[in-house]
Amino acid sequence: MFFGDPHGNFEPVIAAVERFRPEAIVLLGDLQAQQPLHVELAPILDRTKVYFIHGNHDTDSDLDYDNLFGSELADRNLHGRIVEIAGYKIAGLGGLFRSKIWDPRRPVEEAAFFSADALRRSMRPEERWRDGIARRHRSTIFPEDYQRLLRSPPADILVTHEAAAAHPHGWQAIDELAETLGVQLVIHGHHHRDINYVAEGLMTAAAPFRAFGVDMGSHLAWPRDETGLGSAPxxxxxxxxxxxxxxxxxxxxxxxxxxxxxxxxxxxxxxxxxxxxxxxxxxxxxxxx
Ligand SMILES: [Fe+2]
Incomplete structure (x- = not known):
């Protein structure tokens, strides 16, 4: 079960897990947990497996950052890797493309910095945040992260914070990644709207993958027809x-x-x-x- 950006409110996540008992959940970024994530999700940690990708707002403040990246669930971040979850190989790409680092419409060679490490090396010690890159850029997609995924073995599902190309603010680079990985499904957060791209005519049924956006406070179950969502629309x-x-x-x-x-x-x-x-x-x- 895939959940849209919580922005600090985990009640819909907890309620849905208690009702539908999914084997695993993936949070699609912008968690902004007000307490460490494992504390926020304590009521459901023994009921489902929790995974996430980070969003741009997860680096807004030290609190946002620490409650996610410093929580006991920090190792459940799918960003830049593929993990087998509930029988699906799920690839994750958290964060945003930021042109100060890399505009993915331009060749990788034109990126200002190929990796977080390259950016760090360009900074004076006093410019660094916790001896590393600026907090904000810890939710920036570097070419290195993207290319590592691109060269990974095939996957079944790609979860991203950024949207696929069919969204007005989406990216061709997400589609290219999805097609290279051979996924059947792309699910994104960030834009705060439930979008079934084929049903809304934004993609054709012949497209190489299906795509969905998930609203904040909302969720998408997969596979869709085996969810038992019969009781309330x-x-x-x-x-x-x-x-x-x-x-x-x-x-x-x-x-x-x-x-x-x-x-x-x-x-x-x-x-x-x-x-x-x-x-x-x-x-x-x-x-x-
Ligand atoms: Fe976002």
């Missing part, structure tokens, strides 16, 4: 999670007086999802149902 679960956080499932499964005493889940399944949605919107924003 994903959009209602997402909306309920926005309104109630970890209590969303409890609300969806509790009889409601405005729904003839039925549970929101049952009422929605019987064709009443618009009414459930309007109740949630009223709770969230105030107003008339």
């Amino acid at each position: 994903q959009d209602l679960l997402d909306l309920a999670t926005q309104v109630f956080g970890a209590a969303a499932l409890a609300w969806l499964d509790k009889p409601h007086e405005w729904l003839d005493g039925q549970t929101p889940t049952a009422f929605a399944a019987a064709g009443g999802s618009d009414k459930v949605r309007s109740i949630l919107n009223a709770i969230q924003h105030g107003g008339v149902v």
Whole structure:
């Protein structure tokens, strides 16, 4: 199960793991854990295997950085490598392309710095952060990271923080990496929107891989048709999670007086999802149902 950028809120992650019991989860960057990641995710660490890639905001502050890269889960970062998880070989590319280091539309030879080590060597000791490169560039994609992945053995899934080329702010370099690795699936975060690229007509079904974006607070299960997501539609679960956080499932499964005493889940399944949605919107924003 793949989760969009938490930005410090892990309630939807914990709620989904408790409900669907996935074998493993991958967080798609911008975690911004407010406590060390293993503390934030303590309720689910014995229920699923946790992996992640970092995003640009995971280097915003010392706290963001330390709660991720200094946590007991720091070795679960998939950036720059391939790990077999739940039977899939999953390749990871965290962070952003930054033109001060390398614009991937230009040849690697034109990159300002090939590697983090090359950047570090160019800096005076007093310019360094913790005797290394600037904190910000610890979420920058260096050509070395990208090329190491490019030369890796084949993989099944590629997770990235940056989007594939079909996104208005996406990158051809992500597609090239996906095609070289031979993956069937690319999943990205960063843009805070659920996107099914084929369903939205942004990619054709004949494309060499399928691509999905995942919104913050949302998730994508894979394989998609074996998830048992029958009980409440994903959009209602997402909306309920926005309104109630970890209590969303409890609300969806509790009889409601405005729904003839039925549970929101049952009422929605019987064709009443618009009414459930309007109740949630009223709770969230105030107003008339
Ligand atoms: Fe981001």
